[in-house]
Amino acid sequence: ELTRPWRVQILQELQRRDKHLIGFENYEKAIEMSSWVKTGDA
C-alpha cells in the first residue's frame, strides 16, 4: 500500500503541515521527559 496515491497524498500533506512550525522552534516543549517514567506496584 506504500505507493497507493491516497497514502502518498496523506504523507505529503502531513509533511506540508509540519512546515507551518518553522519559526517556532524556540518554543518550550510542553512535555520534556529524558527517559521513561516508571510506576508500578511492588
Place this chain on the structure above:
Amino acid sequence: MANDREVLRLIWEGRLPVCFQLNSEEVCGLHTPDPFYLMVPRLSYFPLVTDKIRKHFVQYIHSDKQDSEMWLDFSGMALKWHYPIGVLYDLYSADIQLPWTITVHFDKFPEEELIHCQSREAVESYFMSCIKEADVLKHRSQVVSNMQKKDHNQLWLGLQNDKFDQFWAVNRKLMEVPGDDSFKYIPFRCYRGEEPFLQRLIKPLTEEGQRKTLLNLIEEVYPNEKVRVTTHGIEPPMDTPLQWMSEHLSYPDNFLHLCIQA
C-alpha cells in the same frame, strides 16, 4: 495491522505552537503577566500540558481564585478538555493563525459548556474509557479485557510522557485483526462546529466484502451532503480505506476524530 511506521510517526509528532494569555479581567494588581508560549502535542489533552501555564499565571490573580479550576477559551469559545488538542485546533482552524492564542481563566467556570476536570486522573479515566469503547467496536472488547493493568498504564504513560515506542508497544495489540482483515466496526467521531459529536456503527467492509472508504463513511453519516473532512490538520483523500485510516490515523484513544466542514 498498523505497520506504516512513517505515517504513524508523523501523526505522533504533530505539534502546535500556542500563546497562552491570562484573561485581562482577572489580572489582580498593576502588572499584566507576559504571555506563555508552549509547543503542545496535537494528540494530547490540555490538562496534561498546562501545569506550567497555571504556575505562570496563578500569582497574578486574586488570592480567592488561586485554587480554582483553570479553563481555556479561544475567541470566546470554551475549549473542551476531553477533546484531543488537535481536534480542537482543526475545529476552529479556519479562524486561527499560528501561534494559536488561547485565553486562560480561573473565574466564572462555564458550567453549561464544560465538564469539570480536577486532576489528571479524570483525563486518564476518560482516556481509558474511550480505549475500551473503541475495543468494543473493533474486537467486541476481547483485546482490552485480556490486557493487564500494566498494559493500560503503559498506554496512558506513553501518551502522557509523549513516548511513541512505549505507547505503540501496547497499542499495536489494539490494532491487530487476527483471523480477519478488518475490525468489526470503525470507531470514529464526527465534529461539526459547536454541535455534539456524531457516532454511528459503520463496518469497514461492504456486504460484498469490498473495503469501504472515507467517502462511504461520509455518505452514510451525511447523506446528500457535500462536505470536507479534516483530521490531524490534513484532508485525507476520499478514497482512503477506512480500515487503514482506523489503524493509522486514529488518535491514541483509538478513535478517528473527523472535523466536518460544509
